[in-house]
Amino acid sequence: MNREEVKSYIRQKPNKSILFGTWKFSLQWKNLRYNSKKNKKRPAVVVDSSLIERSERQIGIYLKNQGYYNSKLETEICPKYFLGVKRWETKKATVIYTVLPGNALIIDSLDCMIKQPVIQSLYNLQLSHSKIVKGEILKIENLELERTRISNLLADRGYFKFAENFVRFNVDSSRGKDSTIVITKIKQPGLDSLHNQYYINDIYVNTSFNPYSSNNITTDTVYFKGIKFISKGPSKFKPAPLYRGLFFKSGELYSHEKESQTFRQFANLQMFSFIKIDFKEIVDSNGIHLLNAYILLQPSNRMSISAELMGTYREGFGANGQISFARKNAFGNSEILNFSISGGVENLKQIDDDDFKLGSTIGPRLSLTFPRLFLLPQVTKKIPQSAFPQTTFSTYFNFQQRSRYTRYLTNLSLTYEWNEGKYKKHEISVPDINFSFITKDSKILSQLSTLSPQQKFKFENAISSGIKYSFLFNNQTNKDIKNPIYFTTKGWIVGPSAILADALGWEARDENNAITLANIRYATFFKAQADYRKFFNIRNEQQIAIRSFLGFAIPLDKDGVIPFDQLYFSGGANSVRGWRQRTVGPGSYFEPNDNLDKLGEVKIEASIEYRFPITNIIKGAVFADAGNVWTEEPDTDADNYDPNFAFNRFYKELAVSPGLGLRLDFDFFLFRLDLGVPIKQPYHHSTWKLDPSNTQLNFGVGYPF
Numbered sequence: 001m002n003r004e005e006v007k008s009y010i011r012q013k014p015n016k017s018i019l020f021g022t023w024k025f026s027l028q029w030k031n032l033r034y035n036s037k038k039n040k041k042r043p044a045v046v047v048d049s050s051l052i053e054r055s056e057r058q059i060g061i062y063l064k065n066q067g068y069y070n071s072k073l074e075t076e077i078c079p080k081y082f083l084g085v086k087r088w089e090t091k092k093a094t095v096i097y098t099v100l101p102g103n104a105l106i107i108d109s110l111d112c113m114i115k116q117p118v119i120q121s122l123y124n125l126q127l128s129h130s131k132i133v134k135g136e137i138l139k140i141e142n143l144e145l146e147r148t149r150i151s152n153l154l155a156d157r158g159y160f161k162f163a164e165n166f167v168r169f170n171v172d173s174s175r176g177k178d179s180t181i182v183i184t185k186i187k188q189p190g191l192d193s194l195h196n197q198y199y200i201n202d203i204y205v206n207t208s209f210n211p212y213s214s215n216n217i218t219t220d221t222v223y224f225k226g227i228k229f230i231s232k233g234p235s236k237f238k239p240a241p242l243y244r245g246l247f248f249k250s251g252e253l254y255s256h257e258k259e260s261q262t263f264r265q266f267a268n269l270q271m272f273s274f275i276k277i278d279f280k281e282i283v284d285s286n287g288i289h290l291l292n293a294y295i296l297l298q299p300s301n302r303m304s305i306s307a308e309l310m311g312t313y314r315e316g317f318g319a320n321g322q323i324s325f326a327r328k329n330a331f332g333n334s335e336i337l338n339f340s341i342s343g344g345v346e347n348l349k350q351i352d353d354d355d356f357k358l359g360s361t362i363g364p365r366l367s368l369t370f371p372r373l374f375l376l377p378q379v380t381k382k383i384p385q386s387a388f389p390q391t392t393f394s395t396y397f398n399f400q401q402r403s404r405y406t407r408y409l410t411n412l413s414l415t416y417e418w419n420e421g422k423y424k425k426h427e428i429s430v431p432d433i434n435f436s437f438i439t440k441d442s443k444i445l446s447q448l449s450t451l452s453p454q455q456k457f458k459f460e461n462a463i464s465s466g467i468k469y470s471f472l473f474n475n476q477t478n479k480d481i482k483n484p485i486y487f488t489t490k491g492w493i494v495g496p497s498a499i500l501a502d503a504l505g506w507e508a509r510d511e512n513n514a515i516t517l518a519n520i521r522y523a524t525f526f527k528a529q530a531d532y533r534k535f536f537n538i539r540n541e542q543q544i545a546i547r548s549f550l551g552f553a554i555p556l557d558k559d560g561v562i563p564f565d566q567l568y569f570s571g572g573a574n575s576v577r578g579w580r581q582r583t584v585g586p587g588s589y590f591e592p593n594d595n596l597d598k599l600g601e602v603k604i605e606a607s608i609e610y611r612f613p614i615t616n617i618i619k620g621a622v623f624a625d626a627g628n629v630w631t632e633e634p635d636t637d638a639d640n641y642d643p644n645f646a647f648n649r650f651y652k653e654l655a656v657s658p659g660l661g662l663r664l665d666f667d668f669f670l671f672r673l674d675l676g677v678p679i680k681q682p683y684h685h686s687t688w689k690l691d692p693s694n695t696q697l698n699f700g701v702g703y704p705f
Contacts (some may be wrong), residue, residue, distance in 0.1 A: 369392045436565060489531070579674030
């Protein structure tokens with residue numbers, strides 16, 4: 001018997017509270033609007049004896065459904081007194097529900113009554129999956145689950161017309177008050193009729209169906225691998241991608257599961273605004289029951305435009321915007337072509353004085369997604385259809401202008417992705433190529449000689465190419481999982497071909513002994529990271545969310561370093577919120593006049609956040625963040641700090657900041673405001689001190705994790 005489920009049947013609930021039931025904040029918030037002159041009632045929950053009686057009945061029904069037929073329930077209303085003194089009544093009360101379940105009804109034996117031998121055979125083959133088991137408590141919910149299981153079993157074995165109401169259970173408790181016999185009975189559809197198995201006959205895919213029109217006459221038919229693709233006029237969709245979405249084939253037994261999978265597959269294509277699967281029954285000359293399948297598809301709008309705008313704050317206020325164009329079925333093979341252009345400006349502080357200068361970012365992005373593994377037809381055939389494999393070609397160009405440098409970033413990638421079950425997703429990019437170029441008039445170039453080799457490469461031209469893999473597990477979409485998990489891990493192997501070419505003497509080296517290609521540094525490194533999140537859902541929409549992140553990058557060449565855009569940073573709205581973005585670390589580094597991005601090859605972060613409702617729209621949060629970044633090697637020129645990672649001191653160099661958050665939650669959109677206060681600086685190994693003067697205000701859209 002589940003205690004929380006019993007509590008869910010109590011019809012009266014106390015006012016919502018936060019801090020684990022210690023503070024009725026929501027009630028106090030509502031009472032701010034209380035006005036006695038307008039004769040408004042305070043929104044406190046008043047004890048209602050009629051609702052207590054209703055709760056008793058509901059709990060009694062629940063207990064019987066759980067197999068406790070001899071249960072008893074006692075209720076008591078206990079007044080509350082201040083400091084326990086009876087004459088100091090507080091006009092508050094606690095309602096205590098005492099449940100005495102008694103002995104549960106146990107399943108003593110099982111039997112079945114099934115007239116049709118074929119159905120009897122199918123039932124016996126799957127008996128090990130039965131939801132009613134000898135020796136366990138007889139629960140009504142298990143009988144319902146068993147009815148659903150049998151119905152699904154037969155519906156997936158060709159019994160197109162079979163429904164749950166054909167399954168009955170006879171319960172005989174005459175042997176004793178605490179044990180019973182359960183007999184599973186499958187009724188016939190009529191006195192002289194049988195449950196018939198149906199086979200798939202012809203399959204029609206209508207790619208021009210209009211559910212709001214009475215005229216859906218088709219004029220064009222294309223035959224492809226035995227499937228009839230019909231449309232009103234020439235179809236805009238080539239048949240091959242749609243054929244791969246069909247889970248049932250002509251000549252097979254009907255399966256409800258395959259019908260559902262087919263529906264989901266066509267929905268995953270994102271090509272259609274309306275999807276329906278109809279079946280028409282026919283009987284051939286031999287008396288075999290057949291089904292003609294009709295997949296009715298209404299194409300969605302091929303062209304769509306979207307835009308977004310977001311404010312940012314780092315050293316000063318800024319704004320980012322993006323406009324995107326998408327074209328579905330771009331070349332007739334159910335592809336999705338996306339083009340977007342994004343840009344933004346930031347008010348950045350100068351290194352030499354307190355003046356600010358605008359920094360800007362702008363660039364286009366282009367991608368084309370296919371609903372298959374491109375150039376890998378044999379692999380596509382071996383991957384299950386339900387994995388929904390797809391391929392994305394993507395490229396982007398980005399222009400960045402800062403006070404000390406101007407650079408261009410370019411990426412080219414071919415990415416394969418597929419699902420594994422409901423919650424797992426794999427993604428691999430082969431190849432993933434990046435170019436980074438600094439303009440010759442950048443001020444930072446004249447200061448490269450003053451930087452360490454690790455810092456110097458961050459502002460030099462670079463090329464990198466390699467393989468990227470990522471894995472995602474996310475069961476947050478399953479509402480039956482109380483405490484869901486989000487986990488993702490990624491790995492990069494960049495430049496192994498350059499290492500091999502260098503070993504064969506095919507590559508050149510520059511004055512720093514780094515591998516070059518066309519006089520441009522060629523990055524060679526291995527990088528891996530993992531992000532784990534756990535969500536504990538508490539009563540009254542309260543939640544505790546925890547997150548941990550670990551990432552590191554290692555050069556594959558002894559004289560190599562990691563490219564600028566592959567390094568880690570800490571701080572900001574989705575990181576350690578007591579610091580501005582890219583201002584933490586590396587390690588114990590501290591130089592207040594240095595406004596260069598603080599980057600490193602190693603990153604560790606952890607966060608915990610308690611989330612609670614204030615009103616239906618306004619949500620609150622209390623959080624604590626910790627983290628830092630470190631370099632892979634020590635800085636030989638440093639004499640008063642350690643930027644590199646070391647196991648014996650990294651935990652002493654974690655930046656820590658608690659804080660408070662406020663959210664405006666409109667379901668489809670969440671605006672977030674977080675206030676983080678530094679309490680532990682990375683360069684002070686043992687000093688913990690709240691620093692309100694450096695409080696950081698963060699704006700964001702969506703939850704931080």
